[in-house]
Amino acid sequence: xxxxxxxxxxxxxxxxxxxxxxxxxxxxxxxxxxxxxxxxxxxxxxxxxxxxxxxxxxxxxxxxxxxxxxxxxxxxxxxxxxx
Ligand SMILES: [Zn+2]
Numbered sequence: 001x002x003x004x005x006x007x008x009x010x011x012x013x014x015x016x017x018x019x020x021x022x023x024x025x026x027x028x029x030x031x032x033x034x035x036x037x038x039x040x041x042x043x044x045x046x047x048x049x050x051x052x053x054x055x056x057x058x059x060x061x062x063x064x065x066x067x068x069x070x071x072x073x074x075x076x077x078x079x080x081x082x083x
Pocket of ligand 1 (some may be wrong): 003004007012030036037
């Protein structure tokens with residue numbers, strides 16, 4: 001069974017629907033027993049929705065981008081340029 005680190009590593013691929021069904025079952029089993037990972041998962045899923053919706057309409061406010069970058073240490077601007 002996957003541990004927390006493995007689960008979180010697969011999180012992005014899961015949200016991109018890139019995981020094989022066995023991997024998804026492993027994740028689901030882990031999430032059922034792990035509140036920490038559940039919360040991280042939900043947070044990332046919601047964040048993705050917000051970013052997607054915002055990208056369709058107007059650019060995210062810089063203050064929000066800065067906060068997200070601080071949380072995740074990622075550069076969302078770079079991401080959306082590549083998409
Ligand atoms: Zn976990």
